[in-house]
Structures are given as structure tokens and as C-alpha cells.
Amino acid sequence: MLSPVFPGEYIKMISIQFMAHADAALRPLGLTCAQSDVLLYLNARGDQETTVQDIGQHFRLKHPTVIGFLRRLEDKGFVTTAVSERDRRCRTIRLTDKFSEVQRVMNDIRLYLDAQASRGFSEAEMAQLEEYLSRVYRNISES
Template sequence: MKEQMSIGLLLKQINNVYEKDFNNRLRTLGITASQCAVLDYLLTSRKEEVNQRDIEKALCLKNPTVTGLLKRLDEKGFILVVPSTKDRRCKNVYLTEKAYDIQRRMEADRKKIDKSLTLGMSKKEKEALVKMLEKVLYNVSEP
């Protein structure tokens, strides 16, 4: 009888395959899956001003990681990092036109991968999967 793989290991393997595929698709845009996640957050954020701390919290990432991501996105011309007028120690992050130009392509690539991840699943199964994964994320998230 085949031993069942642990949930954590399954999630890790799924993430590895997902990121590899997504990075390959995004390569033509000159960004990585991690950089895409930052751009997605900025594109969908309802906040008027977004700073590095907001990105860290939203993506569950540490300060040095976000610092590196923002630095590379700035160097590539996808964002501008500007000192806040309210607090000079704080820097706000803004998207450039270049980021808006690739938004549709990033979304299309993500939808293709999502479709392959849920191949053979009914609409109800997909909805159930999303609900379960949201529960898993909630369970492992910091309070």
C-alpha cells in the first residue's frame, strides 16, 4: 500500500511546479513570479498610498525580501519608490505605466496555470478547493 504524502510536502511540491511554470511564462516580460505578486498587490490595492510594510503584511514576506523585490522592480522601471510626505522615514511605492502595460499578460499567464492546476475538476470542486486552501492559509498565517 502506498504511503500518503504529507499535506505540507504536497503544498511545497505544488508551489515549486507552479512557480517554475509561472517564472518561465513571465521571463519574456522580464519579471519573476515573486515580483509579479508585488505588482499584483499594487495593482489591486485600494489604498491611496502603499508602503513597504503594507506589501510585507499582504504577501507574508520579511523586510529584506521585500526590499530586494522593490529594488529590482525599481531598476526594471515597473515601480517608483518615493519618500512619504507624511513621514520621511517611510517610502511609498507607485506603479509606472510599464507595470500597467504588462498587467493583462500577467493575468493571462496566471489563468492558464490555474486552468492546468484544476484540470478535470468540476466548478464545485474548484470552489471547494479554493475554500480549503483559504482555510489552510488562515491556519498557518501569523495572528
């Protein structure tokens, strides 16, 4: 008899599958799922100054991890970094025109993966699932 799968295990398995499919779809763009998430975060911030610390706080990543992401994205031409005008100790990150060239494809990949994940669910079920997952996240974040 198989042992039961706990909710946390399902969440991990779903995350692994989602990232694997996203990584495969993004590979032709020279990006990973995690790099794509950082780019989409920067894009969502618009003209607002974004620092390494902002990215670290948003994704709950340590400074060296964020620096590694940004170096790779800069090497690939997706971002530039500069000394902050507000605080000379900080570096700001800006998207380049290369991001706008791949933005539509990145959004299409995200929409496709979301559609695959929600296949067979009604709108009401999806709203309920989102509420449940949000509650699980809040519960785990508070502990």
C-alpha cells in the same frame, strides 16, 4: 513501497511547480513570479498609498527582502519610490506605465496557470478545494 506524501508536502510540491511554470512564462517580460505578485498587489491597491511595510505585512516578508524586490522592480522600470507625504520615514511605491504595458500578459499567464491547475475539476469541486485550502491556511496560520 513508497512512503506516504503528507498534505504539507503536496502543497509545497504544487507551489514549486506553479512558481516554476509562472517564472518560465514571465521570463520574456523580465519578471519572476514573486515580482509579479508584488506588482499585482500594488495594482490592486489602486491609488491607496503603499509603503514597504504594507508589502512586507501582506506577503509576510522581512524589510530587507521587500527592499530587494523593490530595487529590482525599480531597476527594471516597473515601480518608482518616493518619500511618503504622511510619514517622512517611510517610502511609498507606485507603479509606472511600464506595468500597464505588461499587465494584460501577466493576467493571461495567471488565468492560464489557474486553468491548468483546475483542469478536470467541476465548479463544485473547485469551490470545495478552495474551502479546504482556505481552512488549511487558517489552521497553519493560527498555530
